[in-house]
Every structure is written in C-alpha cells, then in structure tokens.
Amino acid sequence: MTHPGTAASAGRIAAVPEKIPVTLNVNGKRVQLSVAPWTTLLDALRDHLDLTGTKKGCDHGQCGACTVLVGGRRINSCLTLAVMQEDGEITTIEGLARNGELHPLQQAFIDHDAFQCGYCTSGQICSAAGLIAEGRAKTADEIRELMSGNICRCGAYPNIVAAIQQAMERS
C-alpha cells in the first residue's frame, strides 16, 4: 500500500527536459524565448518579458488577476503553457493604450474610481476588453455574470460595473 498523503510526483525520476524555443506575439511585437515546457504564459510574461502588469493572484484560475487576451479572447494566463501559445496574438494590460492615450476602459476605471488596492485591476480591464468584444453583456446583471471570473477583494464591484458600462457606451 502506498503511504497516505504522498504527492503524485513522489519517487518519480524524470530527466529534466531541455528548454524549448517559442515565438510569441505580445502587444504587437514578435518575441523569441527559450522556456522550460512547464512555464506558464503568466510566468513567461512576468519573468521572461518583464511585463509585470499581468498579476499572479491565486495561480489556479480562481481569481482572474492574470487575465490576458489571446486572439482577442480573454483567458487565465496561469492555466496555459507558454509553449502552447506559440504564434498566438497576446495582449496584456501594457498593450491596451494607443499612441500615449489610455484605452477607454483604463480611462473609465479612473473616472469611476473602480479600484482600491489595484491588484486585480489589470485582470479586470483585460477581462472587460474581452467582454466588450464578445458583445454578449448588455445589462448590469449580464456584466456582473460575465465578469464573475475576476475577483476584487477590496469590493470595488459597483464602480467596476459602472466603469465597464461607460466604456461600453463609448465603444
């Protein structure tokens, strides 16, 4: 019988694999990286590309702080591997402003004071950009439902919904 409470990897002898070359398109720039296969997209962005605007909250897909857009769709960057996103068009919070002008969502979050500590904000804004592109949410109830993957522990939700509504009206 196996010993209770042993981790799945216990006793495993595995050769440490080589790093893998991967090409990512991040915020319109093509970048070549060499990463270990188990490097998440989140870790590649933060640790290899120094794009620390994308936050590591729970690292388990439960908080949404790591939300980025891939091909215009919002995903949790903590639950995908960098090597799986080869050639994907990735947009992070650093890529939303255009020609020195804030993205309408960034401006709306400031206008509505839609954050307190700010840790969830880049994920909230990237998620909201995905939400607006999807075009499925019209009412406040629908915004709340389709933004439920982004947790704000400061509880700025009413202001976040107001900010998204403003950006929606102007987009």
Add this chain to the structure above:
Amino acid sequence: MIPFQYSRASDVADAIKQSAADPSAKFIAGGTNLLDLIKYDVAAPTRLIDISRLPLRNVDETASGGVLIGALVPNTDLAYHPLIEARYPLLSRAILAGASQQLRNMASTGGNLVQRTRCFYFYDATTPCNKREPGSGCSAISGVNRINAILGTSESCIATHPSDMCVALAALEATVHVKGPAGTRSIAFADFHRLPNNTPQLDTNLEPDEIITAIELPAKGFAANYSYLKIRDRLSYAFALVSVAAALELDGDTIKEARLALGGVAHKPWRSSAAEATLLGKRADTAAFAQAADWLLHGAKGYGHNDFKIGLARRAIIRTLSQAARGTPQSISDKKIR
C-alpha cells in the same frame, strides 16, 4: 510545477501513438484542470502531448438530424453556437452556468468530460484519498463533506463529478466518440462516467490511450420546455451543490417525454429511468414533479455536512421541472429563482 516533457501531436493517430508509447504521458487541450492538478501535485505526467491544435473544432449537423461536436470546440463557442442555442438551449445554459468566461474560452468539450472531482481531499496531497492514491482511505466520509455526494457513493469514495455541461449531455442522451489503438468506438453518455465502487481512481470508461474525438447529440433537443437550475454557495463562478437539468415534451398539460439529470450529487450525472417513467402521461403539476423527485432521490444518503443536499435537491427538482413545464427556463444573469 514539476518538470515534464512537451510534444505536439500532428494528428489524432499521432496523438494515440505518442500516448501508447509513454504510459505516464497525458493529453493536454485547454489545460484548465490538468495544469491545476499538476500545480497541486495531484497529477504528475512525465510528458504532456499537446492536442490543442488538432482539427476537432467543427460543429456539424448529422444526417440523422443531430449535431456532431468536435472534442476541441471551446466551451464558449459551443454555448454560443447558433445550432446549440436554437436547438439545444439546455446544453447552452448548462455550459454558461459553469466556471468563468476566461475558463470557458480555454476549456474544450472533450476536456470537460474528463475533468476531475473538486473534492477538497482529492486536491490536498497531504491527506488520504482513494481516488488519488488507491487504498489510502477516504478523508471526506468522516471529514468536511458539505460538497460531496449523496447518491451512488461507496465506502471508498463520495466525490462528485463537477461538470455542468455533462449534466445536460446526460439528459440529452449524447454519445461520446473515441479513438484508440484498437480503432474507434462510441459510448452512450450514461456509460461514459463510472460510479466509484471500489475503484474510485477510475472516473470514466475511457481507456488510457484513447482520445475523445467528438460528442454527438441526437435530433431531439427539447428546446421548448427545458431548464437548468444550479444551486451554489455564491451566485456565479462556483461549483454546484445541486444542479438540475430538466427537459419535457408536452401535449397540452400532459407529459409525453421527460428527461431529468442531477449534478453535484454523485460521481456522475445522476438519472433514473423510474423517475422519468413516472412522469409519462401525467399532468405537468407539482404532485407529479414531487413524485419524480422522490424516485430520483431514492436511496440518497447524507454524510453529515451534506445532509441538506437531499431536501435541497428535492425542491430544486420540483422547481426546475416547473420552470421547464412553463417554458420559462432559469435565467443565467438574473439570479432570482422563479
């Protein structure tokens, strides 16, 4: 995360070949569950075989009037597909009741079927768990079991299957198409997931090097009278304590056909032919629905913290059948249960 090798499959045959060559490899598609399990040291594959680029992303009508869904169709795309929204709204609503939009954008149709339980003890590698380590014991039976099963349990395991999508697929009587070294085969949805018995480490009847290629829906979609009701500890982005998929075919007030499946209460989506049969020919009213609920919950057993699920499930079944009969399915964004 622990180190692993990574390779891409060039086609389905190559994926099966790579898997057969390495028994400790796992397929990765959306990755939303598997990478999480690796981070928690619950899964430790030595290789991930990336199948996410295989051409299994179509949703097509079949000659028999049904729909064939490629295993790699993302959950969001399936929920919003015009054919699914129009003809199988029960499936669409069930998908949108699960996870978050970010996760649904990543998660695949096939992956949703083989996601693993969210039992706290399965995820906690420091505690005994027969599903994670056969023979080590079940921590949930005498532990914190608020989220655990009340039906089809065994002395080895009281875990639940966490999917919402699968509850609708069970009610709609979907078929799972799989491919392996021995060729292709089709598995009726009711036979795809297993009960724990004394082998809770096996969630499904899929063989280790088999791959899900498609899910097929039969022609009948119950688009007029259906509802999916999910009861959970918060209003969104939480697993079900109890969920109900109900689909009816009515002739006036009289029930001609009924489908009823429960989520969050067993190791697989829970159906009972006796519960569905008892509704046939009856007037669609609370008395008939209560009788069906009692049949469906026959033999239900609580383990302490989850005793409340039995009464909750009974009320949820009656309510969901009422919503289906009225043609007013549960709204996803308006959380009031009417």
